[in-house]
Amino acid sequence: MQEPLLDGITQTGVDRPEPILRAGNTNCGGCGMSIGLQMLSRAVADRTVQMVIPACCGIVTAGPFPHSAYGAPVVASTFASAAAVATGLAHVAKMNGEDTRVLCWAGDGGTYDIGMATISAAAERNEDILYICYDNEIYGNTGGQRSSATPMGAVTTTTASGKLEQKKDIVGIMAAHGIPYVATMSMAHPEDLFHKMRRALDMKGFRFLHMLSPCPTGWKSEPGEGINLVRQAVESGLYPVVEVFDGHRWVVNVDSALSQGALESYFAAQGRFGKTKIDLAEVSKAIHRNWRLLQMRAAFDTQKIS
Numbered sequence: 001m002q003e004p005l006l007d008g009i010t011q012t013g014v015d016r017p018e019p020i021l022r023a024g025n026t027n028c029g030g031c032g033m034s035i036g037l038q039m040l041s042r043a044v045a046d047r048t049v050q051m052v053i054p055a056c057c058g059i060v061t062a063g064p065f066p067h068s069a070y071g072a073p074v075v076a077s078t079f080a081s082a083a084a085v086a087t088g089l090a091h092v093a094k095m096n097g098e099d100t101r102v103l104c105w106a107g108d109g110g111t112y113d114i115g116m117a118t119i120s121a122a123a124e125r126n127e128d129i130l131y132i133c134y135d136n137e138i139y140g141n142t143g144g145q146r147s148s149a150t151p152m153g154a155v156t157t158t159t160a161s162g163k164l165e166q167k168k169d170i171v172g173i174m175a176a177h178g179i180p181y182v183a184t185m186s187m188a189h190p191e192d193l194f195h196k197m198r199r200a201l202d203m204k205g206f207r208f209l210h211m212l213s214p215c216p217t218g219w220k221s222e223p224g225e226g227i228n229l230v231r232q233a234v235e236s237g238l239y240p241v242v243e244v245f246d247g248h249r250w251v252v253n254v255d256s257a258l259s260q261g262a263l264e265s266y267f268a269a270q271g272r273f274g275k276t277k278i279d280l281a282e283v284s285k286a287i288h289r290n291w292r293l294l295q296m297r298a299a300f301d302t303q304k305i306s
């Protein structure tokens, strides 16, 4: 019988009962990524997974080799190569006939910026990968520099007077690849989140999930406020909870009240916006524009186009 390739990387019976993120890890208190990993753990349940984590906070979490805070096999990759490494693992698993889901767990720096070339290439080839971006809107483990996911007005170590540019539209970019599944997830709406994680785990082809991930250290917010902040982001319309199938069928999963009160609370609760003058009227206008576009996309019935 042919020897399996990369034998030993596959999740083993020893790993299976473990949570994806074990206790005793070094994440900051209130880290949204930790909450996301706990939720991922439940969604994965008894499925076999291999994880690829680039050089973001997610890999610092693992701790020093040979120990690991992860209860699943993890390959640590460079920022730039997570999707390429995951592509290789997915092909090897297929050649071995293994029922293994290969997933990338990456921050916004590794996704929106440094990893974009390999993500785009893997998406264009529709590789069989689940890519999850926990978006803390900052380079968390390297000192809190701005990324292209940092919102306009946020103070970071490289934008002392507040970022001048808009946040990149990663959902639109990934949907434009025509991949089977793109979705955003709110940790304040756990039923929707679990449904999407499970759906994405069991689909084939390139799947992309995005999760807004509060970072008390970078956002200068209270550690216990993370889920409230995400709820306010959804209620204000700042963070739409959506799905996109095959790049063209848009679904809005959580209606937003486009609440001005929630928007004000969201900005007021984060010290990163404290030094800059955020023009809430302009932010609100942009939110309304984005929602009109979303509603048009969701109403557009692509099934009727021949």
Ligand code: SF4
Pocket: 026, 027, 028, 029, 030, 031, 032, 033, 057, 136, 140, 141, 214, 215, 216, 217, 218
């Ligand atoms: S810096 Fe932010 S993302 Fe990184 S571990 Fe701390 S809270 Fe989490």
